[in-house]
Amino acid sequence: MEQAFSKYWREKEYYETNKKVQMTTPIPAESPMFNHSILFKTIEDRHNMTDSELRYFIHNNFLAIMNNVFDRNVGVKYIEAFQDQRFLQAFADVIQNIQYFDSDVIVRCNLLVYHYITRDERQKRPEIVRCMMRIAEIINKNNVIRLKKFNMPVNLENILMVARYSDFDLSICVKRINLILISSPQLYSIMDIDSTYEVSDKSVDFLAKLLIELYAPQEWVYVLPYFMLDVLPDADENNPQTMWITPEVEAMDSALNLAVLKVLDSMLDDSVLLRGVLVSYAEGYRIMNQHKPIRFSFQSISSEYERLSNVLFYLREEEKIYVP
Numbered sequence: 001m002e003q004a005f006s007k008y009w010r011e012k013e014y015y016e017t018n019k020k021v022q023m024t025t026p027i028p029a030e031s032p033m034f035n036h037s038i039l040f041k042t043i044e045d046r047h048n049m050t051d052s053e054l055r056y057f058i059h060n061n062f063l064a065i066m067n068n069v070f071d072r073n074v075g076v077k078y079i080e081a082f083q084d085q086r087f088l089q090a091f092a093d094v095i096q097n098i099q100y101f102d103s104d105v106i107v108r109c110n111l112l113v114y115h116y117i118t119r120d121e122r123q124k125r126p127e128i129v130r131c132m133m134r135i136a137e138i139i140n141k142n143n144v145i146r147l148k149k150f151n152m153p154v155n156l157e158n159i160l161m162v163a164r165y166s167d168f169d170l171s172i173c174v175k176r177i178n179l180i181l182i183s184s185p186q187l188y189s190i191m192d193i194d195s196t197y198e199v200s201d202k203s204v205d206f207l208a209k210l211l212i213e214l215y216a217p218q219e220w221v222y223v224l225p226y227f228m229l230d231v232l233p234d235a236d237e238n239n240p241q242t243m244w245i246t247p248e249v250e251a252m253d254s255a256l257n258l259a260v261l262k263v264l265d266s267m268l269d270d271s272v273l274l275r276g277v278l279v280s281y282a283e284g285y286r287i288m289n290q291h292k293p294i295r296f297s298f299q300s301i302s303s304e305y306e307r308l309s310n311v312l313f314y315l316r317e318e319e320k321i322y323v324p
Contacts, residue, residue, distance in 0.1 A: 039064055043081050054090040062094060066108050082112055088131035095138050103165075109139040110166040114176065117159070136162045146213045150206070156186045164214055174226040177214060181207065182232070182252040183244065191255070197247045199255035207255055208262035217270075220263070220277045225284040227260060228294045257295055261305055268307050278315060282323045298323045 039061060046054055058065065069078045081087045095101075095109075113132045116124065133155060137144070140161040147157045163176035181187060191207075192200040215223050232253045235245035267274040278298075285294070298312055299322075315321040 039068060040077050043078065043087075046081065046084075046087060051086075051090065054087070055093055058087075058091055058094045062098075063105075066105055069112070070108060083116075083125075083128055085125075085127050085131060088128065088135065092131060092134045092138060095135065101139060106139055106165050107168055109135060110162045113139075113162050114166045117162070133158055140165065147210070150210060150213075152190065153186050156184060159184075160214065170219070170222050171226040174223055175230050178227070178230050178256065181210075181256055182249050187252070188248055191252065193248060193251050197251040199251055199258075204255050204258045204262060207259035208266070211259055211263050212266065217267070217273060220267075220273075221280045224260070224264075224277050224281045228281060228285070228296075229292055231293045231295055261301060261308065265305055265308055268311070271311075274311060275315070278311070278323050279321055282315075282321050285324050294324060 042057065042061075043065075046057070049057065065078070069082070082091075101109075113136045116132050117129055136158040137154070140158060143165065144157050144161045147160065150157075159180055160177065163180055164173055166176060167173050191203040193203070232245065232250070233242055235250070236242045264274065264277065267277065301309060301312075303309070312323055315323060
């Protein structure tokens with residue numbers, strides 16, 4: 001018996017001496033002592049993780065990372081990680097396997113993407129842009145389907161969806177979408193802009209249908225005021241901030257105005273919705289923005305929109321509601 005115990009202890013000692021130590025990556029969010037510094041320190045040490053360990057870490061701390069990346073106090077510390085190709089690839093691999101994203105996660109991811117892809121070209125790296133666009137494609141997979149029927153380049157589809165869901169403030173999203181629509185060279189190739197920078201009716205129809213897919217009908221109560229107050233400044237060769245405004249941009253901006261009228265015209269079968277949209281714009285402008293410029297006046301729209309003009313006339317004469 002004594003020999004048996006001696007053999008056991010010798011074998012145990014040999015095993016303890018020679019066995020490989022298994023290193024594990026801590027999961028900060030599961031720790032009872034979790035705090036921001038633990039999470040950030042682990043992200044800082046990501047270079048010491050294998051690819052699988054990095055994915056495992058992101059998977060188990062996904063919500064904690066997303067909640068902290070826009071925290072005013074600590075968010076700036078995460079910027080480096082989200083400009084790291086390896087981290088972004090692992091991040092994309094993780095979200096690829098998530099079936100459902102809540103609205104908060106969608107907005108946060110889209111905002112990350114939007115801020116990077118709209119940087120000055122000198123501040124962007126092509127490999128990071130590719131990673132960002134992959135994240136955009138994944139995070140917006142359930143929404144981008146609506147744009148597939150337009151046969152646009154995939155990147156343009158994704159950029160539009162990034163802008164559409166990049167903020168909880170719809171006014172910011174409207175401005176971002178407007179900017180993309182009027183300044184995207186990819187869209188210029190689709191639109192029929194002639195040598196005089198006129199846009200065809202077919203192209204205006206295209207823009208109108210695109211806007212209908214980007215905004216739900218009930219959202220136009222809010223979209224129209226934001227759209228009308230997002231006025232393109234005049235191009236000034238002495239002002240560097242307006243140097244980007246080319247004749248193509250101005251042509252597309254004018255086409256966008258006509259497209260919005262087309263959208264409103266499509267609401268005429270729903271008089272309650274159309275009235276609500278126009279009254280919301282009129283009241284919002286009267287209360288808050290009387291002295292701000294607007295894109296155009298509804299009181300001087302073309303006779304082509306006769307039915308819309310009749311609704312505007314009724315509001316003005318019968319309900320004493322003036323739509324600027």
